[in-house]
Amino acid sequence: MSGSRINxxxxxxxxxxxxNVQDQTTPALDLYFTQPQGAPSTLAASTSxxxxxxxxxDNILSDGDYVGVFSGASGEGRFFFAEVLxxxxxxxxxxxxxxxxxxxxxxxxxxxxxxxxxxxxDGSGTTxxxxxxxxxxxxxxxxxxxxxxxxxxxxxxxxxxxxxxxPKLTNGIVLRRVDGDTRNIFNAKDxxxxxxxxxxxxxxxxxxxxxxxxxxxxxxxxxxDKHGVAVRLMAGESLELLVQDDLTTGPNDIISFRMIAxxxxxx
Numbered sequence: 001m002s003g004s005r006i007n008x009x010x011x012x013x014x015x016x017x018x019x020n021v022q023d024q025t026t027p028a029l030d031l032y033f034t035q036p037q038g039a040p041s042t043l044a045a046s047t048s049x050x051x052x053x054x055x056x057x058d059n060i061l062s063d064g065d066y067v068g069v070f071s072g073a074s075g076e077g078r079f080f081f082a083e084v085l086x087x088x089x090x091x092x093x094x095x096x097x098x099x100x101x102x103x104x105x106x107x108x109x110x111x112x113x114x115x116x117x118x119x120x121x122d123g124s125g126t127t128x129x130x131x132x133x134x135x136x137x138x139x140x141x142x143x144x145x146x147x148x149x150x151x152x153x154x155x156x157x158x159x160x161x162x163x164x165x166x167p168k169l170t171n172g173i174v175l176r177r178v179d180g181d182t183r184n185i186f187n188a189k190d191x192x193x194x195x196x197x198x199x200x201x202x203x204x205x206x207x208x209x210x211x212x213x214x215x216x217x218x219x220x221x222x223x224x225d226k227h228g229v230a231v232r233l234m235a236g237e238s239l240e241l242l243v244q245d246d247l248t249t250g251p252n253d254i255i256s257f258r259m260i261a262x263x264x265x266x267x
Contacts, residue, residue, distance in 0.1 A: 026265045029143060032081070033130035033241050033259045034066060034115035043069065043110045044093030050101045055093040060114045063087050067096065070111045071104065077141045078104045120257040123243035124171075132261040133238035142266040144230035145239060146222035148175075150194075152215040153256040158203050160192040163245075164215055165252045171244035179237040191215065212255060230263065 011017060041058035047069075054069065061067055061084050071078040082100040089095050121128045134143050152158075154165040163169045172189040176182060188194050194217050195201040204214030220226040231239060239261060247254055 024264055024266075026267070028264050029262065031132045031261045031263075032066065032117040033119065033132055033239075033261065034068070034081075034117050035121075035128065035130045037065065037114045037116055040111050040113040043106055043108050043112055046108045047102050047104075047106045049103060049105055052098050052101055053095050054098065054102075054106075054112070055090075055095050056088070056112050057093055059088070059092065059094050060112070061088050061094065061096045062114070065114045066117045067098070068113045068115060069102075069106050070113075071106055072110050076104075078106075080104060080106070117258050118256065119241065119243060119259060120247045120254040121243055122246040122248045124246040128243040129240050130243070130259070131238045131240040132233070134233045134235055140267070141235060143233045143263055144222075144266050145233065145261045145263040146230050147218060147220040147262045148259060149262060150215075150217040150219070150259045151256070152254055154213040154215065154252070154254060156252040157205075157213050158191055158215050160195065161190060163188075163190045164247075164254045164257065165213065166247065166254060169245040174242040174244065176240050176242065177231060177237075178240055179233070232266070 038060055039058075041056050041060045044055040044057045047054060054067075063084060063086050065084045067082060067084055069080045080100075080102055082098040085097045085099050088097075117130075119128075119130055132145070134141055152164045156165045158165045161168060169189040172187040172193075174187045175185040177185060186197055188197060191201060198217060198219040200216075200218035200220075202216045204216065206213060222228075222230045233239065241259060247257065
C-alpha cells in the first residue's frame with residue numbers, strides 16, 4: 001500500500017512473538033463470600049447516589065448484617081453491598097443505615113437480601129455454603145476471579161497443625177465451582193494444607209499484649225507462574241466455599257473468618 005509502513009514482528013530467540021500485556025479497564029471487584037439469611041425483600045423507595053440509608057419493604061435486616069441490593073428494573077445488572085449500622089427503624093417500610101454510600105440510583109422494587117460474610121459457623125451437622133455468584137437482569141455480566149484472600153482473627157497463636165487456632169478439621173473446607181456442572185477445586189483441613197495449596201500463609205503476632213492473633217492467606221488463579229487461568233463466572237454461576245466442621249467451638253476461638261474473591265467485570 002503506497003505511503004504506508006508495516007512494522008515487522010519481533011521474533012524472540014525461542015521462536016515466540018514479543019507481545020505487550022495490558023490490563024483491562026473494566027470495573028475491579030472485591031467480593032466477600034456470603035451466605036443469605038432468610039428470604040429476600042425489595043426496596044420500598046428509589047435511592048440516589050451517595051444515600052446512606054435504604055427503605056426496605058420487609059423487616060429482614062439487623063445490626064451488623066451485610067446487605068446486598070441488586071438492580072432489576074433498570075436492567076443494568078448493578079449491585080451494591082454494605083454493612084447495616086444499628087437496628088432499622090420504622091414499622092414498614094424499614095429504614096436501614098449503611099456504612100457505605102450508595103454508588104448507583106436503585107429503583108423501588110429492586111431486590112434486597114440480608115447476608116453474613118462471617119464464615120466461622122457450625123457446619124458439622126449441615127454443611128454451610130458461602131458463595132460469590134453472578135446475577136444481572138440481562139444475563140450478560142461476566143466476571144473473572146483472579147485470586148482469593150482469606151483472613152482470620154484469632155484468640156491464640158496459630159501454627160501449621162491447626163486450622164486457624166483450632167484443632168485440625170475432620171472434613172475440611174471445600175472450594176468448588178458451580179456452573180451447571182459442579183467441580184471441586186480443593187479441600188483444606190489445617191493451615192499446613194492451606195500453605196501447600198498457595199504457600200502465601202502468614203501468621204500475625206499480637207500488636208499489643210491484649211491484642212488478637214491473625215492469619216492471612218492468598219490463593220492466586222491468574223498469572224503464568226500461578227495457575228495461569230481466571231475463574232470465569234457468568235449469570236447464575238458461582239464459586240462456593242463449603243464449611244463441613246464446627247468452627248465455633250474448641251479450646252480456642254476463631255473470632256473472625258472471612259474470604260474475598262478478587263477480580264474484575266469482563267463485560
